[in-house]
Amino acid sequence: MAKRIDVSGLSAYYGTFRAIDDISMTIEPRSVTAFIGPSGCGKSTFLRTLNRMHEVVPGARVEGKVLLDDENLYGSGVDPVSVRRTVGMVFQRPNPFPTMSIYDNVAAGLRLNGIRKKGELDSIVEKSLKGANLWNEVKDRLNKPGSGLSGGQQQRLCIARAIAVEPQVLLMDEPCSALDPISTLAIEDLIGELKTQFTIVIVTHNMQQAARVSDRTAFFNLAAVGQPGKLIEIDETERIFSNPTVQATEDYISGRFG
Amino acid sequence: MSDVVNDAQPLSGAPAPSRLATARLPRWAPLGIAVGAIVVGFGVGAAAGWKSHIQWGLLALFLFVAGSYAITARVEGRRQAKDRVATSLIWASFILAVIPLYSLVQTTISKGSKALDGTFLTHSMNNVLTIQPGGGVYHAIIGTLEQVAIATAIAAPIGILTAIYLVEYGVGRLARWVTFFVDVMTGVPSIVAGLFILSVWFEATGQAPHEGFAGSLALTILMLPVVVRSTEEMLKLVPNELREASLALGVPKWRTITKVVIPTAVGGITTGVMLAVARIAGESAPIALLVFGSDVINNNPFQGPQSSLPYYIYQQYTNGNDPSYNRAWSAALVLIAFVMILNALARAIARWKAPKTGR
Numbered sequence: 001m002a003k004r005i006d007v008s009g010l011s012a013y014y015g016t017f018r019a020i021d022d023i024s025m026t027i028e029p030r031s032v033t034a035f036i037g038p039s040g041c042g043k044s045t046f047l048r049t050l051n052r053m054h055e056v057v058p059g060a061r062v063e064g065k066v067l068l069d070d071e072n073l074y075g076s077g078v079d080p081v082s083v084r085r086t087v088g089m090v091f092q093r094p095n096p097f098p099t100m101s102i103y104d105n106v107a108a109g110l111r112l113n114g115i116r117k118k119g120e121l122d123s124i125v126e127k128s129l130k131g132a133n134l135w136n137e138v139k140d141r142l143n144k145p146g147s148g149l150s151g152g153q154q155q156r157l158c159i160a161r162a163i164a165v166e167p168q169v170l171l172m173d174e175p176c177s178a179l180d181p182i183s184t185l186a187i188e189d190l191i192g193e194l195k196t197q198f199t200i201v202i203v204t205h206n207m208q209q210a211a212r213v214s215d216r217t218a219f220f221n222l223a224a225v226g227q228p229g230k231l232i233e234i235d236e237t238e239r240i241f242s243n244p245t246v247q248a249t250e251d252y253i254s255g256r257f258g
Numbered sequence: 259m260s261d262v263v264n265d266a267q268p269l270s271g272a273p274a275p276s277r278l279a280t281a282r283l284p285r286w287a288p289l290g291i292a293v294g295a296i297v298v299g300f301g302v303g304a305a306a307g308w309k310s311h312i313q314w315g316l317l318a319l320f321l322f323v324a325g326s327y328a329i330t331a332r333v334e335g336r337r338q339a340k341d342r343v344a345t346s347l348i349w350a351s352f353i354l355a356v357i358p359l360y361s362l363v364q365t366t367i368s369k370g371s372k373a374l375d376g377t378f379l380t381h382s383m384n385n386v387l388t389i390q391p392g393g394g395v396y397h398a399i400i401g402t403l404e405q406v407a408i409a410t411a412i413a414a415p416i417g418i419l420t421a422i423y424l425v426e427y428g429v430g431r432l433a434r435w436v437t438f439f440v441d442v443m444t445g446v447p448s449i450v451a452g453l454f455i456l457s458v459w460f461e462a463t464g465q466a467p468h469e470g471f472a473g474s475l476a477l478t479i480l481m482l483p484v485v486v487r488s489t490e491e492m493l494k495l496v497p498n499e500l501r502e503a504s505l506a507l508g509v510p511k512w513r514t515i516t517k518v519v520i521p522t523a524v525g526g527i528t529t530g531v532m533l534a535v536a537r538i539a540g541e542s543a544p545i546a547l548l549v550f551g552s553d554v555i556n557n558n559p560f561q562g563p564q565s566s567l568p569y570y571i572y573q574q575y576t577n578g579n580d581p582s583y584n585r586a587w588s589a590a591l592v593l594i595a596f597v598m599i600l601n602a603l604a605r606a607i608a609r610w611k612a613p614k615t616g617r
């Protein structure tokens with residue numbers, strides 16, 4: 001089910017400010033691709049162009065092409081709503097719906113998309129929570145509010161919520177940056193399991209994390225503040241971390257800047 | 259001699275004086291200062307023969323604040339003294355704000371309970387001479403309930419939808435104009451709203467209105483901007499992350515609004531609507547103009563004159579005799595109770611619907 005993503009000549013703007021410039025890359029299906037780079041270089045912006053969340057920001061727009069198995073997400077007549085059902089997203093800060101119980105949070109995407117049958121919902125909710133390694137911790141309190149969970153549990157709840165609608169690609173924007181090391185480990189393990197079914201793209205500030213979880217790594221950089229961010233290089237993670245082609249990548253990875 | 263030396267330089271065995279703890283006033287100190295200030299303030303006031311007791315109170319207040327500062331500064335230090343002054347100013351403002359409220363409620367209860375009984379609540383003024391005791395507010399309660407309910411049924415949906423438009427969709431010129439007109443409407447005096455409906459009614463039907471519905475329309479105009487404003491504020495409080503979380507699940511925008519944004523804000527929205535209801539429940543001018551008032555029970559808001567609580571109060575008070583005064587005060591009590599019940603209800607709903615926390 002997982003899909004390949006082909007980006008070509010993609011630039012994204014906030015109003016007149018160009019945040020990323022002319023990015024082209026291929027993201028392989030059933031693999032984990034990590035985005036690294038200094039703050040403000042446009043990793044989040046680029047990630048959000050992959051499921052058309054970028055245009056949710058007022059005044060924001062995109063130029064270029066994103067092919068999902070040969071279908072252009074920015075083609076005319078493409079409905080952003082169905083794009084987002086195919087390409088799911090997990091945010092930096094856990095954001096469960098505060099008015100909903102744990103069960104309802106996971107079922108939210110399904111219910112809001114019209115699946116109502118109790119039996120069907122029950123089984124998908126269980127499957128998703130198991131998929132997010134959260135089932136054992138919450139199975140006795142599915143009807144309690146999701147905001148009562150710990151940060152790490154909330155983030156796994158958000159992952160369960162995202163995979164419940166069965167997307168083909170899962171985008172994660174620094175999913176562990178608000179979490180403690182144990183929860184981080186739990187989520188990294190989870191990513192390893194999820195990549196058998198999904199194409200996963202993860203933004204991370206943690207170099208070790210990128211090295212641990214990803215198959216391929218893309219390094220982004222920007223010339224100066226106020227300049228657009230660019231893709232410097234993308235390659236097998238091992239290569240990026242052992243002998244990158246570009247000097248800037250090596251400097252960044254070895255901690256010489258950024 | 260040796261004492262002095264010991265004080266200045268503690269022997270190495272003795273514990274060094276703490277730099278973190280300073281001398282503290284006892285817990286009852288603020289109360290003591292307050293009592294002292296009141297005694298001195300009132301004493302001076304009485305001795306000087308000031309007529310206005312407000313002057314006594316102000317002097318006591320001044321002494322309290324100044325006294326708190328002086329005493330705390332001596333014992334605890336200047337920063338604590340400023341803290342204490344700020345605290346005492348807040349308490350003083352609280353008391354200043356509560357005194358009129360207390361006096362208002364107390365007056366209304368003591369004067370309003372004279373005529374308030376079962377008969378008063380269940381009878382109209384039909385066939386009651388104004389100089390007689392007896393009669394009641396039933397017809398006015400019916401009028402207020404119906405007129406306010408109709409106004410709410412119109413203004414709440416329109417107002418909430420307008421606010422949703424402004425917060426969730428509104429960009430550009432239309433949104434700016436809507437905001438501008440809502441601001442303008444906020445400032446429309448109730449009598450002007452009444453006159454507006456009156457002239458529209460004339461244009462449309464060729465005759466003057468005398469039915470509850472016309473009053474409801476004027477109340478709608480008064481209620482609308484309040485609902486828009488409060489709902490707008492509540493919707494703005496919903497974190498953008500929740501909207502994005504829902505959109506990223508492939509949920510269409512309108513369902514995101516109805517299933518995520520509104521449920522998160524519903525407590526606050528309800529409170530806003532209830533407060534707007536409380537505000538229009540006290541309006542008498544449009545009713546006098548459009549509904550004419552009546553002494554008999556009229557359950558139909560679409561035909562014939564009706565009364566309403568504020569109009570009834572006005573009417574009774576202008577009668578100028580004791581039984582009428584008593585009825586006016588009792589009706590005022592009923593109106594206050596009505597508004598207070600609404601507020602309590604709004605709070606209960608807000609608490610019940612508030613986003614849940616805890617395990």
Ligand SMILES: Nc1ncnc2c1ncn2[C@@H]1O[C@H](COP(=O)(O)OP(=O)(O)O)[C@@H](O)[C@H]1O
Nearest residue numbers: 014019038039040041042043044045046057226
């Ligand atoms: N909502 C926004 N409106 C305007 N500019 C934005 C917005 N979000 C991000 N930017 C700008 O876009 C650039 C890239 O930001 P971002 O994608 O968040 O970087 P990263 O995730 O790599 O730290 C930054 O210069 C940032 O200031």
Ligand SMILES: [Mg+2]
Nearest residue numbers: 043044045173
């Ligand atoms: Mg970011």
